[in-house]
Amino acid sequence: MAGPKYPGFDTLALHAGQSPDPATGSRAVPIYQTTSYVFRDSEHAASLFNMERAGHVYSRISNPTVAVLEERMAALEVGVGSIATASGQAALHLAVATLMDAGSHIVASASLYGGSHNLLGYTLKRFGIDTTFVVPRDLAAWRNAIRPNTRLLFGETLGNPGLDVLDIPEVSKIAHDAGVPLLVDATFTTPYLMKPFELGADLLYHSATKFLGGHGIAIGGVIVDSGRFDWEKSGKFPQLTAPYSGFHNMDFEEESGTRAFLLRARREGLRDFGSCMAPMTAFQILQGIETLHLRMPRHVESTRKVVDFLAGHAAVGKVLYPERADHPDHALAKKLLPRGCGAVFSFDIKGGREAGRRFIESLRVFSHLANVGDAKSLVIHPATTTHYRMSDEDLARAGIGPGTVRLSIGLEDAEDLMEDLDRGLKAAMRAASPR
Amino acid sequence: MEALVAGRKAFAYTAAHAIDPAKPTIVFVHGAGLDHSSWALQSRYFGYHGRNVLAVDLPGHGRSEGPPLATVEAMADWVLALMDAAGVAKAAVAGHSMGALVALECAARHPGRVTGIALIGVAYPMKVSDAFLGAAKANDHAAYDMETIWGHAAQVPLAGNPSPGMWMYGDTLARLSRLAPGVLYNDLSACNGYAGGLESAAKATCPALFVLGSRDVMTPPKAAQTLATAVPGARTVLIPPSGHTLMSESPDATLDALIAWAKPLS
Numbered sequence: 001m002a003g004p005k006y007p008g009f010d011t012l013a014l015h016a017g018q019s020p021d022p023a024t025g026s027r028a029v030p031i032y033q034t035t036s037y038v039f040r041d042s043e044h045a046a047s048l049f050n051m052e053r054a055g056h057v058y059s060r061i062s063n064p065t066v067a068v069l070e071e072r073m074a075a076l077e078v079g080v081g082s083i084a085t086a087s088g089q090a091a092l093h094l095a096v097a098t099l100m101d102a103g104s105h106i107v108a109s110a111s112l113y114g115g116s117h118n119l120l121g122y123t124l125k126r127f128g129i130d131t132t133f134v135v136p137r138d139l140a141a142w143r144n145a146i147r148p149n150t151r152l153l154f155g156e157t158l159g160n161p162g163l164d165v166l167d168i169p170e171v172s173k174i175a176h177d178a179g180v181p182l183l184v185d186a187t188f189t190t191p192y193l194m195k196p197f198e199l200g201a202d203l204l205y206h207s208a209t210k211f212l213g214g215h216g217i218a219i220g221g222v223i224v225d226s227g228r229f230d231w232e233k234s235g236k237f238p239q240l241t242a243p244y245s246g247f248h249n250m251d252f253e254e255e256s257g258t259r260a261f262l263l264r265a266r267r268e269g270l271r272d273f274g275s276c277m278a279p280m281t282a283f284q285i286l287q288g289i290e291t292l293h294l295r296m297p298r299h300v301e302s303t304r305k306v307v308d309f310l311a312g313h314a315a316v317g318k319v320l321y322p323e324r325a326d327h328p329d330h331a332l333a334k335k336l337l338p339r340g341c342g343a344v345f346s347f348d349i350k351g352g353r354e355a356g357r358r359f360i361e362s363l364r365v366f367s368h369l370a371n372v373g374d375a376k377s378l379v380i381h382p383a384t385t386t387h388y389r390m391s392d393e394d395l396a397r398a399g400i401g402p403g404t405v406r407l408s409i410g411l412e413d414a415e416d417l418m419e420d421l422d423r424g425l426k427a428a429m430r431a432a433s434p435r
Numbered sequence: 436m437e438a439l440v441a442g443r444k445a446f447a448y449t450a451a452h453a454i455d456p457a458k459p460t461i462v463f464v465h466g467a468g469l470d471h472s473s474w475a476l477q478s479r480y481f482g483y484h485g486r487n488v489l490a491v492d493l494p495g496h497g498r499s500e501g502p503p504l505a506t507v508e509a510m511a512d513w514v515l516a517l518m519d520a521a522g523v524a525k526a527a528v529a530g531h532s533m534g535a536l537v538a539l540e541c542a543a544r545h546p547g548r549v550t551g552i553a554l555i556g557v558a559y560p561m562k563v564s565d566a567f568l569g570a571a572k573a574n575d576h577a578a579y580d581m582e583t584i585w586g587h588a589a590q591v592p593l594a595g596n597p598s599p600g601m602w603m604y605g606d607t608l609a610r611l612s613r614l615a616p617g618v619l620y621n622d623l624s625a626c627n628g629y630a631g632g633l634e635s636a637a638k639a640t641c642p643a644l645f646v647l648g649s650r651d652v653m654t655p656p657k658a659a660q661t662l663a664t665a666v667p668g669a670r671t672v673l674i675p676p677s678g679h680t681l682m683s684e685s686p687d688a689t690l691d692a693l694i695a696w697a698k699p700l701s
Contacts, residue, residue, distance in 0.1 A: 004584035052480035054597035062599035070600035081601035227609030
């Protein structure tokens with residue numbers, strides 16, 4: 001007898017989290033542009049505030065449109081639930097603020113988005129939370145960096161910008177041996193290319209601004225909990241396992257072991273820090289998610305063409321894409337990312353900084369801006385933009401050189417993209433070898 | 436609340452309240468493979484509305500030490516032993532699925548101590564398919580998939596969750612993933628092997644409520660009719676369009692049914 005079947009990814013991307021609006025029959029997700037919700041009576045109000053009944057109270061804590069996005073992302077990632085936030089950075093901060101206090105410590109990959117590096121390396125230090133950065137493929141370094149006060153291991157599924165592939169099965173084992181969870185930034189892979197929870201990660205987040213939206217019109221983030229990490233057994237997270245005087249002495253883990261993290265993150269984090277997502281933003285990101293399963297294969301297909309083109313170009317020194325045999329994580333990528341390694345990658349232009357400048361300024365189809373994961377192709381020079389606060393030493397550890405250029409391959413005709421790049425590279429060659 | 440029952444650690448959620456002998460008590464008993472958090476909203480409500488609540492983790496589930504108990508009758512005796520440990524002389528017992536059979540058995544075996552029973556998502560006999568039992572016996576993940584998918588109405592994976600931001604399938608899967616090997620098989624076998632339902636129903640003279648989901652494919656409403664007819668004076672509430680996991684799928688309607696049931700019991 002065949003067992004029952006889950007809805008497929010494509011179906012969940014279109015439907016999860018929403019049935020036709022009971023009030024109007026609207027098939028599209030309605031935009032509940034409201035701050036607050038009328039209570040049936042005083043008793044109903046009290047029960048909602050005290051988490052005795054399900055529902056919405058105030059849109060900083062939850063909103064029906066945002067809840068559709070949250071449930072849809074939980075379904076696509078096979079998590080217990082999620083919380084949408086004002087940005088990907090807000091999602092990372094919400095995770096950290098929920099799990100730790102001053103005096104806590106994080107072990108993080110050195111290959112991170114510059115904004116995440118800023119938060120961990122500089123800003124959180126002001127609040128007493130230290131981070132040790134390690135080369136992500138150095139498993140011994142992860143293990144050796146763990147201290148008694150370590151509360152989180154953190155990395156990107158595909159490191160920015162060198163596409164270091166995080167060995168989630170091994171790094172999660174190291175985390176679990178130490179009684180702490182592994183959080184991953186899954187922005188570059190999306191749930192279409194990788195399911196981090198199936199590999200051992202406990203928590204993940206996305207900058208929904210990128211491939212989830214895909215249109216480059218909305219800033220947002222979403223953090224998803226697998227519900228698999230046993231906070232009680234760990235014994236290192238009194239935030240989740242001891243009575244919290246800030247919410248009727250609730251012991252979140254006792255209330256629900258699988259939902260403890262999200263309960264505190266919503267009931268404290270969104271309540272007090274307030275980094276919620278606006279309903280219009282949730283609607284816009286949902287429009288993108290509805291076609292995620294169609295867009296990602298095309299992103300990957302075009303990226304493979306562009307990578308091959310660049311690897312054979314005389315003006316290009318090195319192309320960093322894990323599907324290439326010369327990438328240090330090639331074997332791991334074949335195992336963890338069989339559907340492809342995404343559409344963001346970097347390469348080095350021969351001729352250094354000036355060649356890079358001429359290259360970028362000669363492009364006509366690629367847009368020079370600080371974003372990735374758009375339907376339109378994008379280009380940036382990390383050393384002077386996204387990663388400009390990092391020291392030369394940190395840049396080198398993250399695999400970034402003065403001539404490194406990062407591309408985000410969009411959905412245009414791949415032939416047009418290669419023609420544009422060829423024009424830019426020829427300009428770069430002229431800059432490197434003036435007559 | 437933690438207590439020792441038969442020499443082993445037992446846990447019951449009390450909504451952060453100490454047991455008050457002056458208050459009436461409701462015991463909540465979860466279904467196969469699950470734990471006290473199945474009742475998160477409902478148990479919390481009663482805990483803040485004048486009742487003692489004991490939302491138990493049966494042995495081998497949640498925070499209660501194993502091994503799991505092999506029969507519904509043994510689970511019922513354990514519930515009464517937990518009430519003893521908590522200093523609770525009498526209680527109403529609400530049970531879900533396997534827990535509903537436990538509630539019925541509590542009423543039949545200990546009529547002087549059970550003031551009412553609420554049987555939610557119940558059927559009798561509670562037969563489990565060979566495929567489901569076989570997968571559970573083999574500790575095959577397919578058993579978790581069957582419990583997750585059959586345990587909710589068909590619309591659940593696509594429809595909105597009343598609890599904002601949560602995905603019901605994901606939560607059930609996560610809870611099942613925490614089980615020790617063999618626990619789900621133990622529970623399903625207990626359901627499958629329970630044969631004393633009609634005899635116990637005749638002995639259950641306390642006020643009885645059946646709460647059934649109109650789209651329950653695991654324990655369809657028609658499969659509860661024999662038992663509902665056998666319990667003297669039982670009342671039935673049908674909740675559309677809920678599946679088997681009524682406390683999550685239709686939390687307010689389930690709570691409202693329980694409030695109406697519990698009101699005269701105090």
